[in-house]
Amino acid sequence: MNIPRTSYPRVVIIGGGFAGIALAKKLSKQEVQVVLLDKNNYHTFQPLLYQVSTGGLEPDSIAYPIRKVLKDFPNFYFRLANVEAIDSEKNKVKTNIGNLKFDYLVIASGSVTNYFGNTDIEKHSMAMKTIPQSLNLRSLILENFEDALLTSDLNERNALMNFVIVGGGPTGVELAGALAEIKKGILPKDYPDLDTRLAQIHVVQSGDCILKGMSAKASQKAEDFLEKLGVNIWKNVRVTNYDGKTVTTDTDLTFETATLIWAAGVKGATIKGLDSRDFITKGHRIIVNAFSQVKGFNHIFAIGDVACMITKNFPDGLPMMAQPAIQQGEQLGGNLLSIIEKKPLKPFTYKDKGAMATIGRNKAVVDLKKWKFQGVFAWYVWMFVHLFFLIGFRNRMVVFVNWVYNYVRFDREARLIIRPFKKRNP
Amino acid sequence: MNIPRTSYPRVVIIGGGFAGIALAKKLSKQEVQVVLLDKNNYHTFQPLLYQVSTGGLEPDSIAYPIRKVLKDFPNFYFRLANVEAIDSEKNKVKTNIGNLKFDYLVIASGSVTNYFGNTDIEKHSMAMKTIPQSLNLRSLILENFEDALLTSDLNERNALMNFVIVGGGPTGVELAGALAEIKKGILPKDYPDLDTRLAQIHVVQSGDCILKGMSAKASQKAEDFLEKLGVNIWKNVRVTNYDGKTVTTDTDLTFETATLIWAAGVKGATIKGLDSRDFITKGHRIIVNAFSQVKGFNHIFAIGDVACMITKNFPDGLPMMAQPAIQQGEQLGGNLLSIIEKKPLKPFTYKDKGAMATIGRNKAVVDLKKWKFQGVFAWYVWMFVHLFFLIGFRNRMVVFVNWVYNYVRFDREARLIIRPFKKRNP
Incomplete structure (x- = not known):
């Protein structure tokens, strides 16, 4: 290069x-040369991908x-x-x-969908981690309804109008809410010659609550909101397979659907050369210390989703969300300059700003440190x-x-x- | 179906x-059943496609x-x-x-790019008639600059930064102007490590003026505007081939470029069954009478780009633009009802509202019937x-x-x- x-x-x-950009901004006017590598020429605001999938926002915005x-x-x-490998010796x-030498390396490669080794699900399901994936899902949803018009086979038609979302985290919940609103507000007008009441939206959650990372109150309220919107929530059910037609689970429950959306997990987007067991922990994340340093190196760092930084409150590592990524990027910016200037480093402390999720129109849940609230006001805060x-x-x-409209x-x-x-x- | x-x-x-939608609206509350077929689930506002290609607008808008x-x-x-054929007997x-019976058929299938039989050009060039094509061009332009950074071969780098637009009609002119503004305003900031002054924009026009359909004044002014923006205009030059690297012409002139944009012509998107010589004239358009009827039929019509309606002022047929399409759609709506009600039909008369093209910021040309003007005010009118x-x-x-921004x-x-x-x- x-x-x-x-x-x-x-x-x-x-x-x-989020992590890479926050770091870059911090280094913007310092005496370092910065080379940022990405496989896209754009930054993606991942929290709103589900709105692209459901036609609420343009991808470019x-x-x-x-x-x-x-x-x-x-x-x-x-x-x-595309970064293919890291040579930490050279x-x-x-x-x-081409190759690129570095004095300091920061791995901020994020996360990818985790299929937990199930290749059938990987092959037949839809993911929603990137803009092209979200656009594919948008197309598929609409194509399904167009196709539903063409078949006289009732089972096939129902399968085309059924949506199974695996995973009750923020992505699954937000997508389910948006689909429910489309079912209610748009489908009957767009498809008057189709009985769109038969369209079903299922959220399948392996644990015993949705929005696991949030408060019990938020979780319960989100469930109420979704049920009010007509979404079916299946808790303590684990999806075991999907062949493109039938979803099987670890219970008697099965679903016939043309669309399985896999929002059941992510894993760190590790890179060859630093992906051996020495460095990696649960969820394919790179273990880092409080200075974001990768074990055994003073000059190689990991931040954001791909990094697993363990703190007192987060024994499994900080959550894979925007806030830790941004804060780690900013912190590392300062520390990198300290390293270069041979000053002492400051350990990272996570400022937990809380979490939030939107379920639909006037329906959101917000957990702040000292205040948890749900409903209309939460929705405005979310926006x-x-x-x-x-x-x-x-x-x-x-x-x-777009939102006002x-x-x-x-x-x-x-x-x-x-x-x-x-x-x-093809 | x-x-x-x-x-x-x-x-x-x-x-x-434009034609199909105008007709549909006209029939909206009448005692007819209307079936609209399209290969896309959306209407495309073609006049702004060049702004999608050049990153000024989102495709969805x-x-x-x-x-x-x-x-x-x-x-x-x-x-x-996708309509594959018309059976005018049955x-x-x-x-x-599937198949669909009709009582009345309206062909409003528009136009497609005309390569005049040159398969090399068809294979290697970019067109800009649809949203996916425009997005492809957007990607290619940006990928070229990313690639230009990677090569140390000066010829290759120049070829990646050169753009050859074939055709000096509104599409070619508007695209050239937009590219010139990108070269001036965006490239130097986005690619500080590339000498983007070397980027060249060429418009190759087989005739002796650009914007042929407009007034001499508009044509001259558009040329001045483009030259001021640094666009090279080559008149009386016909592109003969392009192998993906070199553009050859009927003169000594050749261009080395990684991007040839073919805006040199369109032809009617005729459909099997009504595409024999009996029905088709120059530019693959279906000959229609003043009631938009296809020769030999009372119940089959063609409107918009695909229709060739000859009038006194337009002996080669009305121009392939939005205005004739919209007016024909509206007119046919009324006439269809008259046919059903067995009332006399009204022949179409074209209300020429003029033509306009924008070249860039504060630079447009407008030809109205009684007033032709250019510059800032024309630009506001255009918008x-x-x-x-x-x-x-x-x-x-x-x-x-987006425009204000x-x-x-x-x-x-x-x-x-x-x-x-x-x-x-792949």
Whole structure:
């Protein structure tokens, strides 16, 4: 990779997610050369992917060009690259566009869907971790309803109109709520010649509650909200397989569906060279100390979803969410400069800002440290926080316009099959 | 196709473009059953496709769900279908989802890119007639600059940064202007490690002027605007081939480029069964009379780009633009009802509302019947008219927000490679 060597130490950041971008911003005007590598030329605002899948938002308004984030920073380089391996002995990363030496390496590669080794589910189910995946799901949902019109086989029609979401975390809950609102508000008008009341939305949760990471109150209220919207919640049921038609579980329960959405887990997006057992713990995450350093290295770090930092309150590692990622990125920015200037490092302390999830129109749950609330006000807080954390003024404006429009009109106009998924070109 | 027969006569419309939608709206509350067929579930606002290709607008804001247009109309059916053939003897259309009988058939299938038989150009060039094509071009432009960073071969780098647009019609002119603005305003900031001054934009025009259909004044002014923006215009030059690397012409001129955009012509999207010489004229258009009737039929019609309606002022047929399409759709709506009610038909008269094209920021040309003007005011008129003709309040709002943002910030934030084109998955 033809990036000039300067007298500044070179920091290579793998990944332009919340963690990588927060770190880059912190290093923006310092005496370091920063090379940011990402396989996309944009940052994805993952918390709103489910709204892309359900036609509520355009994909472009939750994506932001990484080059634009970096454009005013001197000594910054971006390369569109897939990182294939890390050579920690020679201080080198191998990518599809060549090798790159580093003085400091920060792995901020995020997480990928975890199928727990089930290849059938991986093959037949839909995931929602990236913008293309979310657009594929959007297309599939709409194609299913178009196809439902064409069949006279009642079982097939029902399977096309049934949606099984595996996983009752924020992604599953938010998606289920959005689908329920589409069923109620849009399908009857869009498909007058189809009995869309028969459409079913199922959430299958292996544990005994949804939104496990949140308070009992939030979990219960989210369940109430979903049930009010007509979503079927199946607790203590574990999905065991899916062949593209039938979902089997560890109980007698089965589902016939053309659409299984797998939101049951993620794992760290580890990279060859640092993925041996020495470094990796539960959930394929890289064990790091309080300075985000990978075991055995002073100059290799991991932050965000891919890093497993254990604290007193989080013995399994900090949650794989935006907040820890952003805070770790910012903290590491300061520490990297301290290392270079040979000053003492500051250990990371997590400021738990709470958690929130939206279920639908006027329905959200918010857990703050000292205050837990649900309903309309929570929904406004949820929207405000998400607008605030979106990168870019234009994105905020466009998302805001869409939300106001969708709210006032009970509508979601991005119900477009731009690139068909089922009938995609081979 | 399982569409119930009622006592109302059935009108089948092929295509949900400007013509088809205008007709559908006209028939909305009449005693006819309408079946609209389209291969997409959305209407495309084609005049703004070039802004999608150049990152100025999101694709979703120039697309509109067809089902939403029809949702309040009783007796309306939409089917997502590719029409494969027309059987004019049995009054039947054949589609990929089954056959459909009609009482009245309206062909509003629009136009497709015309490569004039050159398969090399068809294979290697980019077109911009659909949203997926426009997104492909957006990806390719951005991928080219990412790749330009990686090569040390100066010729290759230049080829990656050169853009050759064939055709000096509105599409070619508007795209060239937008690319020139990107070169000036965005590339230097996004690619500080690349000498983007070397990027070249060429417009190759076989005739002796650009914007041929417009006034001499508009044509000259558009040329001045483009030259001011640094676009190279080559007149009286005909592109003869492109092998993916080198563009050859009928002169000594050749271009080395990784991107050839073919905006040199369109042809009617005719359909098997009505595509024999009896019906078709220059540009693969279906000859129709002043009632939009196809020769030899009282109940089969063609409107919009695919129809060739000859008038006194337009001996080669009305131009393939939105205005004739919309007016023909509306007119045919009235005439169809007259036919059913056995009333006399009204011949179509074209209300020429003029033409316009935008070249860039504050630079547009407008030809009205009695007034031709260019520059800043023309640019405002252009924007106003395009906002007005966009379908949907949300789309208008989002486009408006984007335009204001882009204007104030000299920016285009949708420079996102959501689906790579060069490195697309096989």
